[in-house]
Amino acid sequence: MSQSNRKDKILAFIIWYSALFLFFYQFIARSAFPTVLTEQFMKYFRIDAAGMGVLASCYYWIYTFMQVPAGILIDKASSRIIATVSAVTCASGVLIFIATSNCYIAGIGQMLLGFGSSFAFLLTLKVVTSWFPSKEVPVKTSYTMAIGCGGPIVGGLLVSGLVKDFEWISIMRIFAISGLFLAVFLWFVVRDNNTTTDKHKSMPIMESLKIIMTSRQVWILALFTMMQYAPLSAMGDLWGVSFLKKAYNIDATVASLANNMLYAGIVVGSPAFAYLAVFLDSYKKPILLGISTATICMSVVIFCTGLPLEAVFGLLFLAGFSTGAMLAFPLGMMMYPQSISATVSGFINMASMFSGIILMPLIGVLIDWSWDGTMVTGIKSYNVNDYRVGLSAVVIFLLLGVLLAFGIKDRSPNENRPK
Numbered sequence: 444m445s446q447s448n449r450k451d452k453i454l455a456f457i458i459w460y461s462a463l464f465l466f467f468y469q470f471i472a473r474s475a476f477p478t479v480l481t482e483q484f485m486k487y488f489r490i491d492a493a494g495m496g497v498l499a500s501c502y503y504w505i506y507t508f509m510q511v512p513a514g515i516l517i518d519k520a521s522s523r524i525i526a527t528v529s530a531v532t533c534a535s536g537v538l539i540f541i542a543t544s545n546c547y548i549a550g551i552g553q554m555l556l557g558f559g560s561s562f563a564f565l566l567t568l569k570v571v572t573s574w575f576p577s578k579e580v581p582v583k584t585s586y587t588m589a590i591g592c593g594g595p596i597v598g599g600l601l602v603s604g605l606v607k608d609f610e611w612i613s614i615m616r617i618f619a620i621s622g623l624f625l626a627v628f629l630w631f632v633v634r635d636n637n638t639t640t641d642k643h644k645s646m647p648i649m650e651s652l653k654i655i656m657t658s659r660q661v662w663i664l665a666l667f668t669m670m671q672y673a674p675l676s677a678m679g680d681l682w683g684v685s686f687l688k689k690a691y692n693i694d695a696t697v698a699s700l701a702n703n704m705l706y707a708g709i710v711v712g713s714p715a716f717a718y719l720a721v722f723l724d725s726y727k728k729p730i731l732l733g734i735s736t737a738t739i740c741m742s743v744v745i746f747c748t749g750l751p752l753e754a755v756f757g758l759l760f761l762a763g764f765s766t767g768a769m770l771a772f773p774l775g776m777m778m779y780p781q782s783i784s785a786t787v788s789g790f791i792n793m794a795s796m797f798s799g800i801i802l803m804p805l806i807g808v809l810i811d812w813s814w815d816g817t818m819v820t821g822i823k824s825y826n827v828n829d830y831r832v833g834l835s836a837v838v839i840f841l842l843l844g845v846l847l848a849f850g851i852k853d854r855s856p857n858e859n860r861p862k
Contacts, residue, residue: 496807514789708763733768
């Protein structure tokens with residue numbers, strides 16, 4: 444390898460890791476805080492389970508509907524500007540959220556956070572597809588998801604530990620300010636690879652959207668990821684800690700650790716399934732294996748009683764590991780030219796985020812529907828059966844995901860993308 448090529452490769456990794464850190468940061472904001480601090484938020488904003496579901500879903504509404512516009516912007520605009528604006532907006536959303544006890548204004552903060560976060564994953568995928576060769580895309584994409592999902596693990600443990608000694612508002616304020624420093628760093632580091640992007644900007648926006656919107660396979664992949672993402676959007680990002688505390692009579696720290704086994708599993712499972720896809724020379728086989736295993740594991744965790752805590756940890760890890768088979772993203776990107784790769788992945792990611800929009804409030808409504816009327820210090824108190832009724836929606840989503848997986852058209856990871 445020449446010195447010039449070595450420098451280019453080092454630069455590619457620096458830019459990739461920088462974009463990854465932004466993805467990691469927004470994952471903490473969207474998942475660790477609402478999951479660990481669910482009860483604190485409900486008391487602070489004076490809302491019940493249904494209200495908490497709606498407040499948390501405000502993030503998903505903006506994040507979800509921004510995916511296609513964000514993909515188009517990322518395909519066309521400067522990565523440096525996109526990364527910087529994303530970090531500033533995420534930090535601003537957190538600051539607005541903690542600046543008020545009015546749940547409606549807090550919802551605006553969640554929406555702003557969703558807007559900023561909507562660029563992070565797609566930007567990282569653009570970096571992967573423009574700075575690395577096609578054969579490395581599945582593995583690099585899997586590592587992107589794995590490292591990003593480390594955010595809730597690290598953030599959840601830190602927040603659940605720090606909240607014992609510090610005000611949760613102070614913790615979130617420091618986190619928000621650090622996001623502003625991250626924005627400055629990204630401005631000086633992130634850049635586009637002009638040697639590849641110059642020849643991939645010819646397709647008009649409406650033409651690219653027409654290609655994507657009329658593709659049966661893109662729709663199948665998009666709906667599949669919505670079902671596949673259910674354990675993360677429902678348990679991982681909101682209801683998991685509360686359910687585990689009730690089901691196993693454990694404190695928030697242990698419950699957060701157990702809940703984060705979903706993300707720990709993804710950290711390991713994402714690259715494992717990517718390598719499995721290369722080994723099997725197939726995307727569809729590992730996708731089917733992953734969604735089927737996740738369905739079984741989540742069903743046992745949600746519906747079985749009297750499980751040893753160690754078994755719950757193991758099942759949640761295996762469910763996350765299996766959910767890590769998020770091969771729909773590289774499969775979708777490799778179906779089309781690089782010039783619309785961010786738009787394709789944005790459409791698929793938009794669908795995956797609909798699981799949060801639907802499930803967060805739906806589960807809250809189901810929990811309220813099952814509530815037996817118990818009140819503690821003026822706040823509704825829910826039992827474990829209430830949570831099981833609500834979380835049954837997760838299993839239904841996963842079962843639908845299994846059916847959709849059979850409709851995915853297989854493709855070799857070694858096959859080159861269209862020009």
